[in-house]
Amino acid sequence: MKILNRLIMMAFLSIGGMAQAQEMRLAVTTSFHNSGLSDVLLPQIKADLGIEVQLLVVGTGQALKLGEAGDVDAILVHSRAAEEAFVAAGFGAHRREIMFNDFVLIGPDADPAEIRVAASASRALQMIADTENLFVSRGDESGTHKMERGLWQAAGVDTVAADTWYREAGSGMGATLNTASGMNAYVLADRASWLNFGNKGDLALLFAGDPVLFNQYAFLPINPALHPHVKVDLVAALEDWLTSDAAAELINGYKINGETLFTFNATPQ
Amino acid sequence: MVGSLDSHPPQASILPLRLTGACARVRGKPLVGPVDLTIGAEGLTIVMGPNGSGKTTLLRMMHGLQRVAEGEVCWNIPKRQALGRQAYVFQTPIMMRRRVMDSIAFPLILRGMGKMRARARASEWAQKIGLGDALSRPAPFLSGGEKQKLSLARALIFKPDILFLDEPCANLDGRATREIEAILLEAKAGGTRLVMATHDMGQARRLASDVVFMYGGKVHEKGPAEGFFKGPETREAAMFIKGEIVE
Amino acid sequence: MNELAQGLLDAWKLIFTLDRDLLEIVGLSLRVTLTAVAIASLIGLPLGAWLVVNRFRYRRATIAVLNALMGLPPVVVGLVVYLLLSRSGPFGVFGLLFTPAAMIIAQVIIITPMIASISHQVIRDLWADYHDLLLSLNASRWQRIKALLWDGRRALLTAMLAGFGRGIGEVGAIMIVGGNIDHNTRVLTTAISLETGKGNFAFAIGLGLVLIALAVSVNLIIHSLSKTERASNW
Numbered sequence: 001m002k003i004l005n006r007l008i009m010m011a012f013l014s015i016g017g018m019a020q021a022q023e024m025r026l027a028v029t030t031s032f033h034n035s036g037l038s039d040v041l042l043p044q045i046k047a048d049l050g051i052e053v054q055l056l057v058v059g060t061g062q063a064l065k066l067g068e069a070g071d072v073d074a075i076l077v078h079s080r081a082a083e084e085a086f087v088a089a090g091f092g093a094h095r096r097e098i099m100f101n102d103f104v105l106i107g108p109d110a111d112p113a114e115i116r117v118a119a120s121a122s123r124a125l126q127m128i129a130d131t132e133n134l135f136v137s138r139g140d141e142s143g144t145h146k147m148e149r150g151l152w153q154a155a156g157v158d159t160v161a162a163d164t165w166y167r168e169a170g171s172g173m174g175a176t177l178n179t180a181s182g183m184n185a186y187v188l189a190d191r192a193s194w195l196n197f198g199n200k201g202d203l204a205l206l207f208a209g210d211p212v213l214f215n216q217y218a219f220l221p222i223n224p225a226l227h228p229h230v231k232v233d234l235v236a237a238l239e240d241w242l243t244s245d246a247a248a249e250l251i252n253g254y255k256i257n258g259e260t261l262f263t264f265n266a267t268p269q
Numbered sequence: 270m271v272g273s274l275d276s277h278p279p280q281a282s283i284l285p286l287r288l289t290g291a292c293a294r295v296r297g298k299p300l301v302g303p304v305d306l307t308i309g310a311e312g313l314t315i316v317m318g319p320n321g322s323g324k325t326t327l328l329r330m331m332h333g334l335q336r337v338a339e340g341e342v343c344w345n346i347p348k349r350q351a352l353g354r355q356a357y358v359f360q361t362p363i364m365m366r367r368r369v370m371d372s373i374a375f376p377l378i379l380r381g382m383g384k385m386r387a388r389a390r391a392s393e394w395a396q397k398i399g400l401g402d403a404l405s406r407p408a409p410f411l412s413g414g415e416k417q418k419l420s421l422a423r424a425l426i427f428k429p430d431i432l433f434l435d436e437p438c439a440n441l442d443g444r445a446t447r448e449i450e451a452i453l454l455e456a457k458a459g460g461t462r463l464v465m466a467t468h469d470m471g472q473a474r475r476l477a478s479d480v481v482f483m484y485g486g487k488v489h490e491k492g493p494a495e496g497f498f499k500g501p502e503t504r505e506a507a508m509f510i511k512g513e514i515v516e
Numbered sequence: 517m518n519e520l521a522q523g524l525l526d527a528w529k530l531i532f533t534l535d536r537d538l539l540e541i542v543g544l545s546l547r548v549t550l551t552a553v554a555i556a557s558l559i560g561l562p563l564g565a566w567l568v569v570n571r572f573r574y575r576r577a578t579i580a581v582l583n584a585l586m587g588l589p590p591v592v593v594g595l596v597v598y599l600l601l602s603r604s605g606p607f608g609v610f611g612l613l614f615t616p617a618a619m620i621i622a623q624v625i626i627i628t629p630m631i632a633s634i635s636h637q638v639i640r641d642l643w644a645d646y647h648d649l650l651l652s653l654n655a656s657r658w659q660r661i662k663a664l665l666w667d668g669r670r671a672l673l674t675a676m677l678a679g680f681g682r683g684i685g686e687v688g689a690i691m692i693v694g695g696n697i698d699h700n701t702r703v704l705t706t707a708i709s710l711e712t713g714k715g716n717f718a719f720a721i722g723l724g725l726v727l728i729a730l731a732v733s734v735n736l737i738i739h740s741l742s743k744t745e746r747a748s749n750w
Contacts, residue, residue, distance in 0.1 A: 025614060025697075034714055056614065056695040057710075070603035071613050174713030181715075199715035227603060229611065334651055352654045363649040366642075366667040375663075376653050 024234040025072040027056045027063035029143055030172040032076060032217065035101070035192025035261055037254050044250060049237050059142035059172065067091055067220065070227030074235045078217045079143035092220040098242050099251050099262045100216045103147060104194055105207035106177070107133075107186035115186075121210040122155035129157040132165045134185035138176050139168025147215065148188045154212070177203075190215060195256040216265075243268065283344050283351045283430045284310045284462055286331060290340030293323075293330050301326040301486045303340055308431070308464060313457055315473045315494070316466040318483030319509065324466040325360070327483060328433045331464070332357050353380070356424035360435040362416035364408040369400055372408040372419055376427045394422040398452060414445035421449060425456055432456065434465040438472065450476060470510065474498060482506045523721025530722055531729075538723075542730060545703040548616055548690070549683035552623035553631075557676050560628045564635030564675075565661040568643045579636060585629035590622075594689030597622045601693065614695040619703070622689040627679040634675035635668075642668045673742055677735055684731055704730070 032038065033055060042053055056066060060077045067075045068091045076098070077083060086092045105115060105124055113131045118124035128135055137159070138145040152159050159166045167185070169176040173193040180187035181201040189197075194205060219242055221235045241247055243266035251264040285307050292302030301323035308314060308331070316324045329335035331342060332355055344351035356376075365372050374391035378384065395401050398418045403411065408419060417437055424432055434453075438446040446469075453476065457463055467473055473480070477494035482501075484490075490497065490506045501507045530538045567579060599605050601613040601621070612618045642664050650660045665672065687705035694701035696710060704727045711720035 025695075030713070052699075054614070054695075054697040054700050056697060068604075070608070172713050174715055178712070178715055197715045199717060229603065332652065334648060355652075357648075357652040359648060359652075363645060365646065365649070365663070379653055379655050379659055 022050055022234070023052045023054055024074070024231045024238065025054045025056060026238070027058055027066045027072040027075040027077075029060050029063060029077050030057055030174065031078070031101075031144060031190040031193050033057040034173055034196055035190070035254075036196050036256065037192065037251065037262060040250055040254055041247070044246070045238065045241060048246065049241055051234050051238060053238065059140050060146070061141040064091075067222050070222060070230065072222065073230045074219060074221045074238065076217060076219050077143055078215050079146050080216060080218070082143075082146070083218055083220060086220060090223055090226060093223045094221065096219045096239060096243065096266065098217050098219050098247075098266050099264045100214050101262045102191055102208060103144070103188055103213040103215055104191050104205050105186065106180065106189050106194060106203050107206045108184045109202050109204040111204075111206055113186065115207050118207055121151055121207065121212050124207045125151055125155040125157060128186050129155070129162065129165075132162075134165050134167065134183050136176055136180040136183065136185045136187045137166065137168045138173065138188075139170045140172070142172075143215070144173060144188065144190060147213075151188070151212065191259070192256070192261045195259060195261065217262075242266065281346050282310060283346050283354050284308060285345060286431070287343045288331065288340070289343070291330060291337050291342050292339035293326050293335050294338040299486065301330065301483075302338075304330075304488050306481065306488055306491065308462065311462065312478035313453070313463040313465065313476050314479050314481060315477035316464065316481045316483060317468075317473060317509065318489070322483040323486040324483050325435050326486075327481075327488075328357070328435055328464065328466055332433050354430045356427070356429035356432045358417070358420045358424050358432065358434040358437050360437070360439055362413075362420045364411070364416055364419070367408055368405050369395060369408050369411070369419060370404045373400075373422045373426055376423060380427060390426065391422075394426050398422045399448065414441050414448075417441060417445070417449060418452075421452055425452075425461070428459075429461060431462040431464065434463065436466050436468060438467070438469065446472065470512070482509070519717040520721060522718035523725060526718050526722030527725040527729075530726060538726065540699065541702055541704055541707055541723075542726065544616065544701070545684060545705075545727075545730070546734075548619045548703060549623060549680055552620045552627055552683050553676055553680045555620070555624045556627040556631050556679055559624075560631030560675070560679075561635050561665055561672055562661060563628075563632045564637075565639045565664050567632075567636050568639045568664070569657060569660050579633075582629050582633045582636070586633050588626060588629065590626055590686050590688035591692070593625050594622055594692035597625065597689065597693045613693065614697060614701060616694070616701060618693040619690040619701060622693045623683045623686065626686060626689060627683050630682060631675050631679045634678060635665075635672050638668050638671040638675065639664045670742070673738065677738065680734060681731060684734075685727065 028038065038055060042055070045051055045053055056063075056072060058066065060079045060082065063075045063077050064082060064086055066072045067086065083092070083095050087095050105121070107113070107115065113128045113133045115124035115127050118127055137148055167183070169179045173189060174197065176187060177189060177193065177197050178199055181199050181203055184202055191208070219239055221239065222230045224230050224232045248264040248266070251262045252260065254261055288304045288306040290303040290305060292304075293300045304327065316327060318324050326335055330337055333348070333352060334357070365375065367375070370388055370391050373394055374387035377387035377390060392401070392404055395404055398421060400415060400418055400422065403415060408416070411419060421437065438449055441449070450472065453463060465476070479493050480491065480497040481488055482490040482497070484505050490501060490503050497506070498510060501510060567575060597618065598613065600607050601610070601618050602608055603613070612621070646664065650663060655663065685705060687709055690701075690703060691706050691709065694703070694706065696702050696706040704723055708720045708723045708727070711723065
C-alpha cells in the first residue's frame with residue numbers, strides 16, 4: 001500500500017503544479033503548424049515578450065469552435081469567409097491579416113492527368129476529373145478543404161457524384177498526404193505541409209502559382225466582451241508582435257529546401 | 270470491545286441457547302427441523318447422525334450462518350451482541366491468503382486490537398497449538414492437520430463463549446486428532462462451551478458430556494452422553510452406535 | 517520496412533541521449549496515467565468489492581452496466597469531458613480544459629469501469645472462499661471489503677495494470693481534452709499521432725517503441741515492488 005500512498009501524493013502534486021503566469025492559448029491550423037514556422041516564431045515570442053504561447057493544432061473548423069466556446073485566447077486560421085462570419089457573430093474582436101502562403105497540387109510523378117501543363121488551377125482540376133484519376137480530399141471542413149471545394153466549383157466539377165475517383169480522407173493535412181501517398185493519388189496541399197512532409201513516396205509537386213491558390217492567414221482575438229477570462233493584454237501584445245518588423249523578417253526569411261513559404265503582408269494599424 | 274479479550278469482565282452469559290421449533294429451508298424445501306433444543310451453560314455437546322441428517326445445517330442455524338425459516342433461535346442476550354462472542358470451525362478449513370501469524374491474529378484485528386499486539390498474541394497461540402515453526406508460512410500451503418489447528422487457534426484466540434465445530438477431525442490421522450482433542454478439552458476447562466458434530470464414535474465417547482442425535486433433519490434423541498451410549502432410546506440411534514447402516 | 521529499422525534506431529538514439537523533450541513527454545505520460553490509475557483504483561477497487569459483498573435490487577444491472585462501460589470509446593469520453601470542461605460548459609469556470617488535470621479526468625472515466633469490473637470478478641471468487649469465515653467472525657461490511665481487497669491484492673494489481681495499459685496507450689480522449697500542446701499536454705500517444713500526421717513514420721515508430729518499453733517496465737517494476745510470483749511472501 002506504500003505504492004498507493006505515493007500515487008495519491010502524485011495526484012495532488014499534479015493538480016498543484018498547473019498554474020503558471022504569462023501563458024496564452026492560440027488555436028492554429030495544422031497547415032501552419034506542419035510548416036514548422038511556429039517552431040521559429042514561438043521561441044522568439046517567448047524571448048521578446050515573455051509569453052508562452054500554447055498552440056492547439058486543429059482544423060479551421062475546430063479552431064473556430066474553440067474560439068466560440070472561449071477555450072482559447074485567439075485563433076490564427078486561413079478561411080476568410082468563415083473568419084468574417086466569426087467576427088460578425090461577435091465571437092472574434094476583429095480580424096487582422098498577417099501573412100499568406102500558397103496551395104499546390106500534388107500528384108503521382110508520372111502525372112497521368114498531365115496537369116503540369118495546365119493553364120490554371122481550375123483547368124488542372126478539370127483534367128483530373130476528365131481522366132478520372134484518384135483525388136484525395138481533406139474532407140474535414142478545414143480551411144484547405146474549403147479552398148479545395150471552391151476550386152472544384154470554379155472548375156465546374158461535381159465531386160459529390162464522382163465517388164469512383166474522388167475520395168474524402170476526413171483527416172488532417174498530414175494524414176491526407178499519407179493517404180494520397182499510399183494511393184498514389186492527386187491531392188491539394190499547402191506548400192509548407194508538402195515541403196515538410198516526410199513520406200512523399202512517388203508524389204511530386206505538379207502545379208502551383210495560380211493567384212487563386214494564395215492562402216491568407218489572419219489573427220483573430222476572442223471577444224473579451226463574450227468571454228471575460230481571455231487574456232486581453234497578452235493577446236494584444238502577441239498581435240503587435242506578429243505584425244511587427246521582427247515578425248516580418250522571421251516569416252519572410254523562413255525557408256525549407258531554399259524555398260520561401262510565407263509572405264508577410266500585415267499592415268500597421 | 271478490546272477489554273473483553275484480556276479478561277472476561279462480569280457480563281451476562283450468552284447461554285443458554287434455546288431453539289424453539291426452529292426450521293431451515295433451502296428454496297422452500299424443509300432441510301432441518303422443527304428443532305427444540307437447549308444448549309446449557311456448560312459442557313461439550315456432540316452432534317451425531319448419519320450423513321445428510323442435518324448436523325451441519327443445525328450448527329450453522331445456531332451460529333447464524335443459516336437463515337431460520339421458522340421458529341426461533343434465542344440467546345440469553347440480544348442476538349446482535351451474541352454474534353461477536355461465538356466461533357465456528359468449518360469442516361473444510363477456510364484459509365485466508367495470509368501468513369499463519371496474520372491469519373490467527375485476524376479476529377483480534379477485527380475487534381480493534383493493534384496489529385503488533387494481535388501478532389504477539391497470535392504467536393503465543395501458534396506456539397501453544399504446535400504451529401510455532403510455521404508463523405511466517407502462507408496459510409493455504411499448510412498440511413490438512415496444520416490447517417485445522419490454525420482454524421482452532423483462530424477460533425479460540427478471542428476467547429469465545431461458545432465454539433461450534435463441524436467434524437474438525439474428519440480428514441485427520443489419529444495423532445492430529447488427539448492433539449486437537451487436547452486443545453478442545455483445555456478450552457472447555459477454560460470455560461468455553463463446545464458444540465461439535467462428529468462421525469467418530471470413539472471421539473464422541475471420549476469427549477461428550479451430552480449428545481444430540483440427528484436423523485432425517487430432526488433431533489431424534491438427546492440427553493447425557495453416558496445414557497445415550499449405554500442405552501439409546503431409539504432403534505436408529507442404537508443401530509448408529511453399533512455402526513450399522515441407518516436407512 | 518525501412519521505417520521500422522529507422523524507428524528502432526531513432527528510439528535508441530532518443531533513449532540513450534536522454535532527449536529532453538522525450539523525457540518531458542514520458543514524464544507527463546506517466547504522471548497523467550499513474551494519477552488516473554490511482555484515482556480510478558480508489559474508486560474502482562472498493563466499488564468492485566462493494567458490489568460483491570452487498571446484495572441490492574439493481575446489483576446485476578449495475579454490474580452489467582459496469583462491464584459495458586469497459587468498452588467506452590475514449591473519443592466519446594473525450595468529447596463529453598471536453599464539452600463539460602469547455603469555458604462554455606458547466607465546469608468551464610475552473611479553466612481545466614487543455615491541462616493535465618483534464619486529461620486525468622478523462623482517463624479516470626475510461627479506466628474506472630475497467631478496474632471496478634475486473635476487481636469485481638476477482639473478489640467474487642475470493643468472497644466465495646471467505647464468505648462463511650467473515651460472517652462467522654462477525655466482520656462488519658467495511659471489514660469484509662478491506663479483507664477481500666487486501667487478500668486479493670495480487671490479482672487486483674493486475675486490474676490496476678490493465679487500467680494502466682489502457683490509459684498509457686490511449687489517444688482519443690486525451691487528444692481532445694489535452695489539446696496536445698507542446699511542453700504542456702503532449703504525451704507519447706499524442707506525439708506519435710502528430711508525427712504520423714507529419715509523415716515522420718520513423719520518429720513515430722521510435723516513440724511507439726519507447727511507449728511499449730515504458731508499459732513493459734512499469735509492469736515489471738510494480739511486480740517486483742510488490743514481490744508477486746513469490747509464493748513465500750503473502
